[in-house]
Amino acid sequence: MSLNEVGSMIAMQGFSGLSLFTVLLLMALGLAIIFGQMGVINMAHGEFMAIGAYVVYLFSQLTQNYAPGLREVYFVPAVVAAFFVAGAVGYVVEMLLIRRLYKRPLDTLLATWGLSLAMQQFFRSFINPKEVSAELPEWLLGAFNPTPSIQVPRNGIFVMGLTILVSAGVYLLMLKSRWGIRIRATTQNRVMSSAVGINTDRVDRFTFALGCGIAGLAGAAFTTIGSTGPTSGSLYIVDTFLVVVFGGAANLIGTIASAFSIAQAQSLLEFFLTSAMAKVLTLMTIIVILMIRPQGLFTNKLRT
Amino acid sequence: MIEVNDLHVSYGQSEVIHGVNLEAKEGQIVAIMGRNGMGKTTLFKSLMGVIRSTSGSIKVGGVDVTKMPSYKRVKQGIAYVPQGRMIFPSLTVWENLLTGLEGSRTGKFPTDIFTLFPVLAEMKTRRGGNLSGGQQQQLAIARALAAEPKVLLLDEPTEGIQPSVIKDIAQVLLKVRDSRRITIIVSEQVLSFTMEILDRLLVIEGGRFTADEPRDKVDVGEVRRLLAV
Numbered sequence: 245m246s247l248n249e250v251g252s253m254i255a256m257q258g259f260s261g262l263s264l265f266t267v268l269l270l271m272a273l274g275l276a277i278i279f280g281q282m283g284v285i286n287m288a289h290g291e292f293m294a295i296g297a298y299v300v301y302l303f304s305q306l307t308q309n310y311a312p313g314l315r316e317v318y319f320v321p322a323v324v325a326a327f328f329v330a331g332a333v334g335y336v337v338e339m340l341l342i343r344r345l346y347k348r349p350l351d352t353l354l355a356t357w358g359l360s361l362a363m364q365q366f367f368r369s370f371i372n373p374k375e376v377s378a379e380l381p382e383w384l385l386g387a388f389n390p391t392p393s394i395q396v397p398r399n400g401i402f403v404m405g406l407t408i409l410v411s412a413g414v415y416l417l418m419l420k421s422r423w424g425i426r427i428r429a430t431t432q433n434r435v436m437s438s439a440v441g442i443n444t445d446r447v448d449r450f451t452f453a454l455g456c457g458i459a460g461l462a463g464a465a466f467t468t469i470g471s472t473g474p475t476s477g478s479l480y481i482v483d484t485f486l487v488v489v490f491g492g493a494a495n496l497i498g499t500i501a502s503a504f505s506i507a508q509a510q511s512l513l514e515f516f517l518t519s520a521m522a523k524v525l526t527l528m529t530i531i532v533i534l535m536i537r538p539q540g541l542f543t544n545k546l547r548t
Numbered sequence: 549m550i551e552v553n554d555l556h557v558s559y560g561q562s563e564v565i566h567g568v569n570l571e572a573k574e575g576q577i578v579a580i581m582g583r584n585g586m587g588k589t590t591l592f593k594s595l596m597g598v599i600r601s602t603s604g605s606i607k608v609g610g611v612d613v614t615k616m617p618s619y620k621r622v623k624q625g626i627a628y629v630p631q632g633r634m635i636f637p638s639l640t641v642w643e644n645l646l647t648g649l650e651g652s653r654t655g656k657f658p659t660d661i662f663t664l665f666p667v668l669a670e671m672k673t674r675r676g677g678n679l680s681g682g683q684q685q686q687l688a689i690a691r692a693l694a695a696e697p698k699v700l701l702l703d704e705p706t707e708g709i710q711p712s713v714i715k716d717i718a719q720v721l722l723k724v725r726d727s728r729r730i731t732i733i734v735s736e737q738v739l740s741f742t743m744e745i746l747d748r749l750l751v752i753e754g755g756r757f758t759a760d761e762p763r764d765k766v767d768v769g770e771v772r773r774l775l776a777v
Contacts (some may be wrong), residue, residue: 427646429636433577436634439596441695442650443620 249250252393257515263400265507269500270465270482272456272487273414278497279488281418282451284342288360289484290477292456294461295333295363296326297472298371304378310540316381323406323464330460335453342452343445346434360478366400384468400467405464410458415496416455420425423428428453445456488528492540502541508532549574549731550595550626550699555604557587557594564590566755572748574698575729577721579742582752588735589631591752592703594627595619596735601657609698622651623773625698629705633688637677642670644676644687649693649763658696664720665690682713689717693724700724702734706741718744739772 260344278286303322338523341359345352384402389396409444418424428445430437438444462480466472483506491502506526534540550572557565564587572578582588591611594601597618605614613621622628627648645668649655662669665686671679676687685705692700702721706714718741725732736742740750749766751759751774759774761767 334709425639425643425646426650428639428643432636432638433634435618436630436636438618438648439598439622439628439630440647442647442693459701468757 246524248445249393252391255394256396257511259396259400261508263397263404263513264511265504266400266404267466267469268483269503270407270410270462270508271459271484272405272491272499272503273410273412274455274462275484276491276496277414277458278452278455278501279485280495280499281427282448282455283349283431285349285356285450286342286455287302287353287357287455287468288337288363288477289356289459290336290368290479290494291328291360291363292459292477293333293463293480294467294472294474295330296460297467297476298367298463299329299460300324300464300467301371301376301378301472304380308349308379310464315379318379318384318385319381326460326464327457328460330463331453331457334456334459337447337456338449340454343448346448360481364477366472371474372472375471375473380468382467402468403465403506407459410461411500414458421470423450461531472500486527486530490540492542495540496540498540498542505541518528549609550733551607552595552604553605553607555591555594555606555688556602557590557599558602559590561601563602564755565594565601568755568757570750570757571698572731572733574731575725576747577732577734577744577745578748578750580604580733580750580752581737581771581775582597582735583737586752587753587755589703590755592628592701592733592735593631595701595712610686617739622695622697623653625653627643627651627690627692627695627697627700628703629685629692629700631703633681633684635676635679635687638675640673640674641679641687646689648691651695651697656695659696661694664693664723672717682709682749683766685709685713686715686720688721694759696728696776697730699731699733699765702732704735704737706736706738714741717741721745731761737775739768739775743768 271328274292275286275289278284278289300319300322303325307318328468337359341355342352345355350351386400387397388401389395418427426442426447429444430444434444488499488502491498509524509526511527513525552568552570555565555568556563560679568591580588584739590599595606595764597616601614605612607613608621608624611624613624616624618737637649645657645661647659667683668687668690671683676684677743688703689702690735705717722730724730747763749759749761749771750757751771
């Protein structure tokens with residue numbers, strides 16, 4: 245093996261690690277808001293990702309059947325629609341269900357688990373019981389070759405770009421905007437927030453909807469990587485919670501650091517071991533670290 | 549500015565406030581004194597809408613706010629500094645002050661806040677939770693003033709605060725009363741602090757006002773006897 249080939253392999257391996265990192269981060273961002281900020285254990289979070297994926301699938305079906313000429317461009321509006329559809333469903337769910345359970349976190353867990361089962365059955369009965377995949381535009385297929393021996397998959401680059409965009413957006417919203425202040429104030433002290441003039445019911449509803457919308461975006465992005473089935477969401481949920489809990493629940497930087505370290509450990513170990521062993525080792529390491537630091541990697545140190 | 553008529557408040561079956569009447573004019577500091585458990589905090593919470601009153605009415609600037617949730621009362625001009633300060637610990641000092649603007653009718657940050665509380669200007673980027681108790685109390689008052697209220701409610705502002713800061717707070721309250729002509733209602737157990745600022749004294753006992761005296765009629769010895777446990 246020439247030096248050039250080794251270099252190419254390292255570059256591609258490095259990219260696959262980064263790619264997994266962005267996938268994990270994208271999944272975790274929505275939950276970092278809902279679980280990390282609001283403290284709601286949303287077991288149906290994976291199903292909101294599935295909603296996003298199905299929206300892209302439906303857009304793809306519609307374009308194929310009614311406007312085949314738009315195949316190259318439908319994807320971007322589909323991703324935007326995925327955000328709004330998942331967000332709108334989240335808005336309604338908050339209004340009908342979550343709102344009544346803020347004081348009962350364990351009941352929320354059960355209720356949202358039930359919701360996730362109901363949503364899965366809805367996908368099965370009304371969309372398709374089998375796995376479906378969207379017809380992707382040309383520009384998302386194949387690979388990009390910076391040199392003849394390096395191949396970087398285009399869908400990976402797309403997911404990466406989207407993740408950077410969404411992370412930056414969430415960061416600015418949570419830490420630099422008035423909405424972010426309202427959200428953080430409400431989650432810290434609901435009664436006092438109302439007493440300084442914040443309409444906390446509205447803040448809760450929009451925050452939950454935003455988290456669900458971001459889950460929808462993640463789901464839409466994953467249609468470029470794999471197919472979508474009624475239970476796809478439940479495959480994501482464990483990793484998603486893992487990233488958020490490991491990072492330290494109320495901390496965005498923690499979420500990013502945690503997604504990065506889990507993804508890098510995972511892809512590095514996969515290179516040397518089987519993927520099942522890699523998963524076992526990563527999980528065990530995380531369990532040990534969480535036993536020593538139950539609050540996660542990053543926390544806000546404060547007097548109370 | 550604020551007008552309370554026959555206010556009753558209960559927790560479940562047990563009534564805590566038994567028909568309170570109160571009228572306070574602008575530019576007046578009204579002190580409410582009473583021992584623990586006499587209903588001071590309950591009264592304040594019900595004025596702010598944190599707990600619902602069972603009957604009676606509360607008007608601010610002529611507007612009936614009795615049925616309004618807290619955040620709408622703030623828009624009508626009541627601001628609240630609760631017992632135990634309740635600043636937002638993980639928000640910075642500046643962000644804490646911005647939350648005060650949520651209830652403001654102008655939406656503009658009053659420029660004199662940092663003149664009244666120079667210590668907050670120095671600590672602008674620090675997290676609220678990392679401030680000392682006295683600084684947190686000043687932050688809580690500044691946050692309430694940021695909304696430019698007509699009526700300011702302060703529930704035991706000197707509790708657990710070092711004496712030098714208590715003096716500062718008294719000065720600030722007097723300044724604010726004179727410069728903004730707002731009504732300040734303050735509940736207290738510390739007599740010296742109260743005597744320094746009050747225009748009028750109300751004594752609360754068992755959920756009822758038992759005395760109502762203007763400043764020059766207050767008999768310090770009598771009040772001290774009432775406060776003794």
